[in-house]
Amino acid sequence: GGISKFDGTNWTSYNSSNGLLSNNVYQIAIDSVNNIWIALFGGLQKFDGTNWTNYTTDNVLPNNDVQCVTIDKKGYIWAGTEGDGVVMFNGTTWTKYTTTNGLSSNTIEKILIDKDNNKWFGTSSGFTKFDNINWSYYNESNGLPNNDGQAVNMDSNGRIWFGTEGGITIYDVSIRPNTSFLSCCG
Numbered sequence: 001g002g003i004s005k006f007d008g009t010n011w012t013s014y015n016s017s018n019g020l021l022s023n024n025v026y027q028i029a030i031d032s033v034n035n036i037w038i039a040l041f042g043g044l045q046k047f048d049g050t051n052w053t054n055y056t057t058d059n060v061l062p063n064n065d066v067q068c069v070t071i072d073k074k075g076y077i078w079a080g081t082e083g084d085g086v087v088m089f090n091g092t093t094w095t096k097y098t099t100t101n102g103l104s105s106n107t108i109e110k111i112l113i114d115k116d117n118n119k120w121f122g123t124s125s126g127f128t129k130f131d132n133i134n135w136s137y138y139n140e141s142n143g144l145p146n147n148d149g150q151a152v153n154m155d156s157n158g159r160i161w162f163g164t165e166g167g168i169t170i171y172d173v174s175i176r177p178n179t180s181f182l183s184c185c186g
Contacts, residue, residue, distance in 0.1 A: 003028065003038065019052045021045055021064075029069045029077075037077055039069040044079050044087075060094045061087060072113045080108025086121060102135040104128045112152040112160070120160060122149030127162055138162070144169050 002015030002023045015023050021042030029037045036047040043056035044066045057064050063084035070078050077089040085098035085106045098106050105123035112120040119130040126139030126147045139147045146166025153161050160171040 014047075019045075019047065021054060021056070026066065027068045027070075029071050031071050031077070032075055037069045037071070037079075039066040039079055041065050044069060044077075055089075060089075062096060067108055068111050070111045070113055072119070073117045078111050078113070078119060080111050080121065081106075083107055086111070097130075102128070102130060104137050104139070109148075109150050110152050112154060114154050114160065115158055120152050122152045122162070124148060126164075127152065138171070 002013060002020050003025050004011050004013045014020050020038070020040065022040045024041035025038060026041070027039040029039075031037065034049070036049075038045040038047065041064070043054055043061055043064045045055070046053040055061050061079075061081070061084075063081035065082035066079050067082050068080040072078060075091070078086060079089075080086050083106050085096060085103055086108055088095045088097070097103055103121060103123065105125035105128075107124040108121055109124070110122035112122075114120060117132070119132075121128045121130070124147070126137060126144055127149045129136040129138070138144055144162060144164055144166070146164035148165040149162065150165065151161075151163030155161065157172075162169040162171065
């Protein structure tokens with residue numbers, strides 16, 4: 001059905017009839033100047049409150065099925081696609097990350113930027129961490145209950161919570177320094 005904005009009194013709705021590329025919205029992120037970045041089936045959109053900017057396969061994206069979007073500490077936009085990896089936009093240049101240059105899978109479900117500006121990608125092959133230099137991989141072989149990385153978030157203690165189809169796993173080096181994982185809820 002699109003997206004809606006509540007100003008404390010009134011609701012304003014946006015859908016494919018008044019700005020959105022599609023009514024199938026997956027995730028929303030807001031940058032430091034209050035631009036709204038929208039991941040949706042149809043591409044990636046930026047809305048400044050008045051104008052829409054569309055990013056699609058017609059101009060910069062490798063795939064129009066954009067599953068997630070987030071913004072890192074430098075203000076760079078990270079968007080994950082269904083089958084064509086991740087794109088990063090630094091305000092000028094677009095960079096694409098796929099299995100050929102670091103990711104464990106090109107199907108990206110979620111992205112988290114942690115307190116140290118590491119990027120965590122939930123993929124169909126587990127989770128991939130990118131510290132802006134090195135790539136690390138987390139899957140069933142090293143602690144996850146399942147390889148389908150569907151959710152990722154960080155709590156106030158800096159622990160990373162991974163959600164998979166097989167359960168929830170917590171990444172916390174201070175609890176179990178040898179494996180870093182605690183699983184539950186399988």
